[in-house]
Amino acid sequence: MIKRFLLVSALLCALGMLAFAPVQAEGETLSVAWPYQVPPTGHFNTFASGGITLGQYMDLHEPPLAVLMWATGEYAGMVAEEFGWDDDGNYVIKVAEGYSWSDGSHITADDVMATFNIFRLRGDAVWANMTGIEKVDDYTVKFHMSAPSSLAERIILTTNLRPASVFGDIADRAAMMSPDDDGWNDLLQELTEFRPESPVSGGPYTILPDTITEASLMLELNPGGFAGDIQNYDMVQMWNGETEVVTPLVANAELHYITHGIPPTTEEDFANRGIDIVRSGMNNGPGLYVNHDVYPLNMVEVRQAIAYAIDRIQNGFVSLGESGVAVEYMTGMSDGLSEAWLSDDTLDMLNTYDHDLMKAEELLMSAGFSRDDMGNWMDDNGDALAFELTFPQEYADWSAAAENATAQLNDFGFDITARGVQFQQHPQDIYSSNFEMAIRNWGLGDPIPGRSYLQAYNRYNGQGEVAGEGAGAGMNFDNNVSYSGGMINVFDVSNASSQGTDAMEQASLVSQLAISYNELLPAIPLWERYTNNALNRNFIMVPDSSDSVFANFGGGADNWMTYLILTGVTAPADM
Amino acid sequence: MAHHQQQSRAHLTLSDRLYDIASNVYNNYTARVFLIAIITIWAVMTFTFALVRLMPGNPLDVLIEQILTAEGVSYQEAYDRVAASFNIDSDATTLDQYFQWLGDLLRLDLGTSITSPGTKVIDEIARFLPWTVFAVGTGLLISFVLGIFAGMPMAYYRGSKLDHILSFFSSFSTGVPNYIWGLLIIIVPGIAWRWFDIGALRGTYDAGLTPGLNAEFILSALEHAALPVFTYVIAILGTWMLSMKSSTTGVLNEDYVNVAEARGLKERTVISSYVGRNAALPLFTQLTISIGFVLSSGVVVEEIFVYWGIGHHLFQSITVRDYTSLQGVVLLLTAAIVFSNLFADLTYGLLDPRVRVSGEK
Structure with a gap:
C-alpha cells in the first residue's frame, strides 16, 4: 500500500513538473496592461458598455484627433493634421491623408462624421455646444458651434476616431433623426446591442481576436494605420487585470509598464528590483468635505482651523508614500494648474495653510470657542466639536487619509469618529447630505481648471435629488459667495471659465475661483495624488523622467506613454 | 339539469384529479423531495432577487461614478449617457422586473x-x-482518490511515523484556505x-487555439489548469484523508472484519472487499454533496x-452590479447544491444495500 502511494505521488510530481515547464518569452513585444472583459461579455463595439476599449491604449487602435501637451498647453495633431476656429466661431479639422483602417478603407472625414453622429445618438456632452456637423470635403469637417469654447475644443480633439465602415450605417440613420422621433430609442438599442464581428483599427496596432484570453490579448502592427509606419514593435501584449493581478507579472519582469496605482510597499519592492517609478501629478486627490448644514462646520474659521491643524505632508505620506504630495496653494485645483493659470502676485497672496496649531487655536478662540478641562474644544454653545468622518472603506489610500486626519484632529482637541462606508454607498451618502465630514475627491484629472471646481460646486453640492438616494443637497454650500474680490456665483464662474477662447479672460475667472476657494475653503484639499507607474527600463526605452512629456499623466486622453508610442519614440531598450 | 350535472361531474373530476396528483406527490418520496427542491430554488432566487437590489450601488x-470622477460632468449628464449606453428602462418598478424575470425564467430565458x-446571460x-x-471537479476527484488511498494506511498503521506525518499534513492542508495555497504557489515557486x-500559465488555454477535441488544445488546457487543480487538491486532500482514516478506523473494529481475518482470507481481500468498500461508503455521500459546492468554491x-x-x-457580476448575470449564476449555484443533495438522497440506497433493504421494510 505504501509503495503504491509513493508511486502515485511520484507520478503526480512528474506530471506537475511537465506542466510547470518554463515557457519561452516572446521577442520584441511591448508588454503593458489594462483590464478588459473577454467575449461574449467583452466585444468590439467601443460605443457600448462592455466594449474592449483598453482605456488609454484605445489610442493605439482608435487613434485620437490630437493630444494636448500639458506642459505647454498646445495641441499636437494626430489624425487631425490641421484644426482651429474659423471666423464664424465654428471649429474645423482636416484629417491627414494617406492612412487606412485595418479593413482597408481610408481614414477620411466620413469617419469623423460617423463618430460624432453616434455621440449625438448617445447624448454625449460635446453636443451641448454643437448645433451641427458638416462634411466640407473628403478630409475636412466643420463643427457648427453655438459658442466657441476651449472645453468643446478639447472634447473634439481628444476624441478617438471610429470607422465609418463599421458604424456608418447607424450613424447615418442617427443623423437623419431627432431625439423626439419614434425610432430614436430603437436605434439607440440597436447601437448598444451591435456586435462588430472583428475589431477594425485605424491606429498603429490591431487587436487580434483569436488571441483574447483572460490572461492577455495581442495587438499586431497595422502598417497602414496612423503612425503604423514609425513603430518600433511588431506586437503589443496587453495583460488583463487590476493591480493585484498584474503585480506578480511586473515583479517577474513579464510585464514592463503599468499605470495601475500600487501601494507603497509594492513600490519599494519594485524599486529594489530596479524598476523605475514614474510620477506625474493627477490634478486631484482626497479632500475633507464638510456638511455646511452642520454647525459649526459652516463657519469659515472652523474650516480654516482644520486646515491649519492637519499636517498635510504627513497625511499624504502615510496614505500613499511619495505619491501623496501635500497640496500647497489650497485653491481647489492642483498646484500645477495653480502655477499655470495664476499670476505670481496671485500665488503670493494665497494662504498656504502650513501646519500651525497655534494659528488653528487662535482661529477657534476668535470664534468664541474654548477648551474644557480635558483640553477638548467646545463651541460657543458649549458643545464638543464631535463629528463623524466617513470614507470609502475599500480605498486604502483614502482610508489612511481619513484615519490620519482623524488622529491629528483628535490630538488637537476635536472628537472625530472615523467610519468606513462601502465605496458605492459613500458618494450616495454625500449626494443625500447624509454625512457630517467625509473624504471625497477634490479636483479632476483634466487640464481645464474650471472642471476641477465642479467637483466641489456641482458634484458634491446640490445633486442629491438627481442622484437618486434622497432629496439632499450634497454638502449644502451656498454657491453665491462673498470674498475679498466681491460676490460671485462659483458654479457659474466655474462653467464660464472653460467657455470662450480668450485665455486672458479665462485666467481672470480662474483667479476669482482660486482666491475665493482659498479664503472660504468649502472643502479642504489634503494632498494631490501622483501616479506611481512601474516602468521597467531594462525592457522599454522612453525619455528620462525629467522630460516634460511626463506632465501628461492622462488617465484617459493625453497619456504620455500612448503619445510616445504614437510618435514612434517608445522602443525596446536593446535597440 | 343534465347539463348542470355534467358540469358538476367535470368539476369534481378536475378536483379529484388535482387531489390525486397532490396525494401521489405527497406519498411518493422521489416526487416529494423533487417538489421541495423546486420550491427551495424558487425561494432562494426570490430572496436573491430582492437582496441584490438592496445592495449599495447599482449598475x-x-x-x-467613473464618469463623474473622470470627466466632471453633471450627475444628470452622466446618468443620461450611462442609461443610453446600457439602454435601461429605469421606469420599471422592482415588482415589474420580478414578474418579468420570473416569466422569462419559466421559459428558461435568463435574459x-x-x-x-x-x-x-446563458x-x-x-x-x-x-x-x-x-x-x-478534477481537483475534487483527484483529492478524493488520493485521500482514500492515503487515509486507509493512516488507520491501519495508526500511531506509526507514517500516521503522524500524514496526519500533520492533513491537518495543515485542511487548515490553510485554498487562496493562501494559491498565493504561496504564485509567490514562492x-x-x-x-x-x-x-503569465504563461494564466488563462484557461493558450492564445490562438480553437477549443475542440484536438491534442494541442487539450494539452494547453491541462497545462493552464495545473496550478488551480494543484491548489484545489492540496487544499481539499487533508479533509478526505482524515475522513477516510476515521471511517476506516471504525470499520476495522467491526465483527465482520475480524471474522474475515479469522477465516484466513488474504489481507488484500480483507482490505479491499471488507474494509475499503465499507469505509469509503460515507465518503461517497460527502463527495456527492461536495459536487454541489464545486461551482461556488473557486x-x-x-x-x-x-x-x-x-x-x-x-x-x-457583483462588482458591477449586473443583476441579470448575477441572478443567472446564483440560480446555477443553487440548483447545483439542491440537486446534488437530492441526488445523494436518492442514490445512497443504491450504493448501500443495508439502506435499501431497511427502506423496503
Whole structure:
C-alpha cells in the first residue's frame, strides 16, 4: 500500500513538473496592461458598455484627433493634421491623408462624421455646444458651434476616431433623426446591442481576436494605420487585470509598464528590483468635505482651523508614500494648474495653510470657542466639536487619509469618529447630505481648471435629488459667495471659465475661483495624488523622467506613454 | 339539469384529479423531495432577487461614478449617457422586473446582461462554467482518490511515523484556505524561484487555439489548469484523508472484519472487499454533496490564477452590479447544491444495500 502511494505521488510530481515547464518569452513585444472583459461579455463595439476599449491604449487602435501637451498647453495633431476656429466661431479639422483602417478603407472625414453622429445618438456632452456637423470635403469637417469654447475644443480633439465602415450605417440613420422621433430609442438599442464581428483599427496596432484570453490579448502592427509606419514593435501584449493581478507579472519582469496605482510597499519592492517609478501629478486627490448644514462646520474659521491643524505632508505620506504630495496653494485645483493659470502676485497672496496649531487655536478662540478641562474644544454653545468622518472603506489610500486626519484632529482637541462606508454607498451618502465630514475627491484629472471646481460646486453640492438616494443637497454650500474680490456665483464662474477662447479672460475667472476657494475653503484639499507607474527600463526605452512629456499623466486622453508610442519614440531598450 | 350535472361531474373530476396528483406527490418520496427542491430554488432566487437590489450601488451608479470622477460632468449628464449606453428602462418598478424575470425564467430565458447589453446571460454562463467544472471537479476527484488511498494506511498503521506525518499534513492542508495555497504557489515557486512564467500559465488555454477535441488544445488546457487543480487538491486532500482514516478506523473494529481475518482470507481481500468498500461508503455521500459546492468554491482561486470560470463571473457580476448575470449564476449555484443533495438522497440506497433493504421494510 505504501509503495503504491509513493508511486502515485511520484507520478503526480512528474506530471506537475511537465506542466510547470518554463515557457519561452516572446521577442520584441511591448508588454503593458489594462483590464478588459473577454467575449461574449467583452466585444468590439467601443460605443457600448462592455466594449474592449483598453482605456488609454484605445489610442493605439482608435487613434485620437490630437493630444494636448500639458506642459505647454498646445495641441499636437494626430489624425487631425490641421484644426482651429474659423471666423464664424465654428471649429474645423482636416484629417491627414494617406492612412487606412485595418479593413482597408481610408481614414477620411466620413469617419469623423460617423463618430460624432453616434455621440449625438448617445447624448454625449460635446453636443451641448454643437448645433451641427458638416462634411466640407473628403478630409475636412466643420463643427457648427453655438459658442466657441476651449472645453468643446478639447472634447473634439481628444476624441478617438471610429470607422465609418463599421458604424456608418447607424450613424447615418442617427443623423437623419431627432431625439423626439419614434425610432430614436430603437436605434439607440440597436447601437448598444451591435456586435462588430472583428475589431477594425485605424491606429498603429490591431487587436487580434483569436488571441483574447483572460490572461492577455495581442495587438499586431497595422502598417497602414496612423503612425503604423514609425513603430518600433511588431506586437503589443496587453495583460488583463487590476493591480493585484498584474503585480506578480511586473515583479517577474513579464510585464514592463503599468499605470495601475500600487501601494507603497509594492513600490519599494519594485524599486529594489530596479524598476523605475514614474510620477506625474493627477490634478486631484482626497479632500475633507464638510456638511455646511452642520454647525459649526459652516463657519469659515472652523474650516480654516482644520486646515491649519492637519499636517498635510504627513497625511499624504502615510496614505500613499511619495505619491501623496501635500497640496500647497489650497485653491481647489492642483498646484500645477495653480502655477499655470495664476499670476505670481496671485500665488503670493494665497494662504498656504502650513501646519500651525497655534494659528488653528487662535482661529477657534476668535470664534468664541474654548477648551474644557480635558483640553477638548467646545463651541460657543458649549458643545464638543464631535463629528463623524466617513470614507470609502475599500480605498486604502483614502482610508489612511481619513484615519490620519482623524488622529491629528483628535490630538488637537476635536472628537472625530472615523467610519468606513462601502465605496458605492459613500458618494450616495454625500449626494443625500447624509454625512457630517467625509473624504471625497477634490479636483479632476483634466487640464481645464474650471472642471476641477465642479467637483466641489456641482458634484458634491446640490445633486442629491438627481442622484437618486434622497432629496439632499450634497454638502449644502451656498454657491453665491462673498470674498475679498466681491460676490460671485462659483458654479457659474466655474462653467464660464472653460467657455470662450480668450485665455486672458479665462485666467481672470480662474483667479476669482482660486482666491475665493482659498479664503472660504468649502472643502479642504489634503494632498494631490501622483501616479506611481512601474516602468521597467531594462525592457522599454522612453525619455528620462525629467522630460516634460511626463506632465501628461492622462488617465484617459493625453497619456504620455500612448503619445510616445504614437510618435514612434517608445522602443525596446536593446535597440 | 343534465347539463348542470355534467358540469358538476367535470368539476369534481378536475378536483379529484388535482387531489390525486397532490396525494401521489405527497406519498411518493422521489416526487416529494423533487417538489421541495423546486420550491427551495424558487425561494432562494426570490430572496436573491430582492437582496441584490438592496445592495449599495447599482449598475448605473458604478459607471456614473467613473464618469463623474473622470470627466466632471453633471450627475444628470452622466446618468443620461450611462442609461443610453446600457439602454435601461429605469421606469420599471422592482415588482415589474420580478414578474418579468420570473416569466422569462419559466421559459428558461435568463435574459441579457445589463452591463453588456445584447449579451445573453446563458452565453456568459456557457463561456465560464465548463472551466470551473473542469478545474474544481478534477481537483475534487483527484483529492478524493488520493485521500482514500492515503487515509486507509493512516488507520491501519495508526500511531506509526507514517500516521503522524500524514496526519500533520492533513491537518495543515485542511487548515490553510485554498487562496493562501494559491498565493504561496504564485509567490514562492513562481516569483522567488522562477520555476515557471506566471503569465504563461494564466488563462484557461493558450492564445490562438480553437477549443475542440484536438491534442494541442487539450494539452494547453491541462497545462493552464495545473496550478488551480494543484491548489484545489492540496487544499481539499487533508479533509478526505482524515475522513477516510476515521471511517476506516471504525470499520476495522467491526465483527465482520475480524471474522474475515479469522477465516484466513488474504489481507488484500480483507482490505479491499471488507474494509475499503465499507469505509469509503460515507465518503461517497460527502463527495456527492461536495459536487454541489464545486461551482461556488473557486471564486478567489480563479482570481489569483486568472483562470476565469463561473466564480470569476460571479465576482465580476457583483462588482458591477449586473443583476441579470448575477441572478443567472446564483440560480446555477443553487440548483447545483439542491440537486446534488437530492441526488445523494436518492442514490445512497443504491450504493448501500443495508439502506435499501431497511427502506423496503
